[in-house]
Amino acid sequence: MALGTSRVGHQGFSVPAVVAGVSNMTEPEVAAGSAVAGTRTGHRVPISAGIVAAIASLTVALMVPWPTTVLAAQRTEKSTAVPVTMDWSRPVYYLPTNRRVVFITVDDGIDRRNRWLSLISSTRTPVVMFPTGEMVTPTPRYWKLAAALGIRVENHTVSHPDLRWLSRYDQRWQICHQSITVRAIAGRRATLFRAPYGAWSSTTMWAARSCGLKYVVQWDTVVDHGNISYARGGLQPGSIVLLHLRPDFELDLQVTLAAARQAGLTPALLTDYLR
Numbered sequence: 001m002a003l004g005t006s007r008v009g010h011q012g013f014s015v016p017a018v019v020a021g022v023s024n025m026t027e028p029e030v031a032a033g034s035a036v037a038g039t040r041t042g043h044r045v046p047i048s049a050g051i052v053a054a055i056a057s058l059t060v061a062l063m064v065p066w067p068t069t070v071l072a073a074q075r076t077e078k079s080t081a082v083p084v085t086m087d088w089s090r091p092v093y094y095l096p097t098n099r100r101v102v103f104i105t106v107d108d109g110i111d112r113r114n115r116w117l118s119l120i121s122s123t124r125t126p127v128v129m130f131p132t133g134e135m136v137t138p139t140p141r142y143w144k145l146a147a148a149l150g151i152r153v154e155n156h157t158v159s160h161p162d163l164r165w166l167s168r169y170d171q172r173w174q175i176c177h178q179s180i181t182v183r184a185i186a187g188r189r190a191t192l193f194r195a196p197y198g199a200w201s202s203t204t205m206w207a208a209r210s211c212g213l214k215y216v217v218q219w220d221t222v223v224d225h226g227n228i229s230y231a232r233g234g235l236q237p238g239s240i241v242l243l244h245l246r247p248d249f250e251l252d253l254q255v256t257l258a259a260a261r262q263a264g265l266t267p268a269l270l271t272d273y274l275r
């Protein structure tokens with residue numbers, strides 16, 4: 001199934017139908033628990049005493065340190081950003097670029113434990129998260145800490161509906177209201193929108209645009225329970241990878257970083273490229 005023609009995506013916690021043609025594909029070389037590749041990028045952690053203390057406490061909480069030798073990898077310069085003009089007739093599924101970068105995105109937020117933030121922070125992995133409002137509202141401090149650690153927080157609606165079945169008014173409310181929540185916890189406007197289940201309509205595109213979002217961003221790669229599924233035959237330069245914050249997050253992040261390293265790609269922050 002060609003990307004962009006499907007409007008049905010993942011079922012929340014399963015492999016999305018948007019890559020249905022490859023939903024059973026796994027990458028046998030990427031073994032569960034395989035070596036972890038972290039990369040140092042231009043993704044910087046803000047400096048302040050409180051944040052440094054938070055990072056220190058989280059790092060201490062790491063029971064199994066990840067390899068540090070891989071941290072001396074290449075930097076991603078923000079000046080290398082590829083100009084991408086949003087085509088409002090359809091979402092972005094990957095970035096058309098020859099640059100050796102891959103983008104890691106993490107959705108929802110069912111399992112919110114500090115360990116996930118410390119893993120991301122200690123490996124200096126650039127990550128964009130798309131929590132729903134229902135995952136943010138009960139634990140705003142968690143998301144404020146995520147933002148303080150340099151994790152980019154963007155818009156994934158208030159309550160994770162299949163937007164195709166909602167009215168224009170309700171779609172717009174789901175998106176605009178979540179942008180208010182993102183601003184409250186991240187201190188900045190959301191610029192990216194991701195439709196739940198990868199399900200969207202032309203009304204969704206209109207609603208996201210009218211709420212001031214700059215890009216509607218889906219994915220071309222899914223990592224789920226340690227299995228990786230591709231819509232383009234493998235990780236490619238500019239691939240956008242979908243993970244979820246749930247109990248398998250550490251394994252999924254390890255698999256993602258190992259696959260990126262195997263493909264010779266460096267994780268980069270999606271919002272450095274979509275600005």
Ligand SMILES: [Zn+2]
Pocket residue numbers: 012107108156160196197
């Ligand atoms: Zn979701």
